[in-house]
Amino acid sequence: MAAAQLMQCMEVWGGNALVDSAVTVAGLDAWVYSKPHGQADGGGDVYYVSSCATGRIARLLVADVTGHGAAVCDAAGQLRGLMRRYVNYLDQSKFVTSMNHQFVACSAAGCFATAVVSTFFASTRTLSVCNAGHPPPLLWRAKARAWSLLDRGAAPGAPACGNIPLGIDDYDDCSQFDVNLDVGDLVLVYTDSLIEARDPAGGAMLGPAGLLGMVGQLLPDPDPSTLITTLLAAIDGRTDRGLDADDVTLLLLRANGTGGGIALHRSFLAPFRVLASVARALAGRGPMSLPDWNLANLGGAAIPALSRRWRRT
Numbered sequence: 001m002a003a004a005q006l007m008q009c010m011e012v013w014g015g016n017a018l019v020d021s022a023v024t025v026a027g028l029d030a031w032v033y034s035k036p037h038g039q040a041d042g043g044g045d046v047y048y049v050s051s052c053a054t055g056r057i058a059r060l061l062v063a064d065v066t067g068h069g070a071a072v073c074d075a076a077g078q079l080r081g082l083m084r085r086y087v088n089y090l091d092q093s094k095f096v097t098s099m100n101h102q103f104v105a106c107s108a109a110g111c112f113a114t115a116v117v118s119t120f121f122a123s124t125r126t127l128s129v130c131n132a133g134h135p136p137p138l139l140w141r142a143k144a145r146a147w148s149l150l151d152r153g154a155a156p157g158a159p160a161c162g163n164i165p166l167g168i169d170d171y172d173d174c175s176q177f178d179v180n181l182d183v184g185d186l187v188l189v190y191t192d193s194l195i196e197a198r199d200p201a202g203g204a205m206l207g208p209a210g211l212l213g214m215v216g217q218l219l220p221d222p223d224p225s226t227l228i229t230t231l232l233a234a235i236d237g238r239t240d241r242g243l244d245a246d247d248v249t250l251l252l253l254r255a256n257g258t259g260g261g262i263a264l265h266r267s268f269l270a271p272f273r274v275l276a277s278v279a280r281a282l283a284g285r286g287p288m289s290l291p292d293w294n295l296a297n298l299g300g301a302a303i304p305a306l307s308r309r310w311r312r313t
Contacts, residue, residue, distance in 0.1 A: 004029060007051040007058075010277065010289060012083045014048035014061070016076040017041060022225075025051045025058035026259025027122030033228045034249040045191050045249035046076045046113075050087045053289075055259065056122055057090060059083065062189045062251050063115035063166075064134065075111065078102055084277075085287040092119040096130050096174040103167030112167040116189045120181075122259030127187065130176040133165030135195050136208055138215060140222060142184030147216045149208060150187060152177050181255035186224060188215075189251040197235055197242030206235065214238075224254050 004022035036043025046063040086095035114133040139150040277289035
């Protein structure tokens with residue numbers, strides 16, 4: 001794998017093609033591996049990473065879209081447009097509901113998706129997670145040196161999770177929860193090919209619990225740079241190359257402890273980056289990447305304490 005690419009402000013990176021790359025955003029290192037089924041140019045798994053105009057907000061998406069071919073490529077392109085539109089939003093709720101409206105509109109053609117959408121706020125090392133019918137991510141705590149499933153059970157006092165795939169129900173609010181990440185903590189998001197790979201001896205699928213047990217035994221002290229390669233090789237070996245039956249995508253995140261403040265030049269340049277997105281939109285070259293108009297976001301770009309207080313509430 002090549003050296004990690006540093007994400008620029010207002011950048012959206014990703015797609016649905018073959019990739020094995022590392023990127024860095026404020027507060028997070030990320031490793032992305034995706035392999036479409038059957039050596040296709042593009043698969044049903046979609047992955048995106050974005051960074052806001054000031055570098056405070058990183059948004060990450062892994063989605064599994066039904067079908068293959070042109071319809072999935074269209075969905076991947078539309079998701080990129082939504083990532084750009086909401087790149088400067090603190091709260092991911094409108095992004096998730098817009099994704100859902102998009103899939104509801106094409107549900108008559110059988111187009112649905114599961115997804116994990118997460119937003120990392122570097123100032124407080126807070127990861128907001130919305131799971132729309134997707135397999136639960138895995139969480140490794142560096143201090144406890146232990147793996148667990150990342151679901152609402154990891155967020156004390158959180159209400160029950162709907163966990164509804166995109167395109168099933170036309171809702172206007174999404175269910176999400178927050179988890180704080182300490183430096184060195186890992187989050188692994190993956191598509192269902194990992195848990196649906198079958199043991200050739202008994203025919204049983206690995207399942208989330210089986211994947212968690214495998215990771216716990218195989219990677220008790222994980223090295224992020226080799227984790228994905230090691231895990232995929234182990235699953236392939238146990239299931240007689242069972243991963244060949246579907247698209248495979250993994251997104252690994254590590255909290256790196258950077259990005260706690262905002263560089264002065266980033267705060268100064270942020271309005272000009274937003275205006276540039278408006279100019280591109282008016283020229284028909286993409287959506288407007290406007291911020292959500294509230295004190296926490298606009299004021300927080302200049303006075304970080306304002307947006308940190310919003311995240312605590």
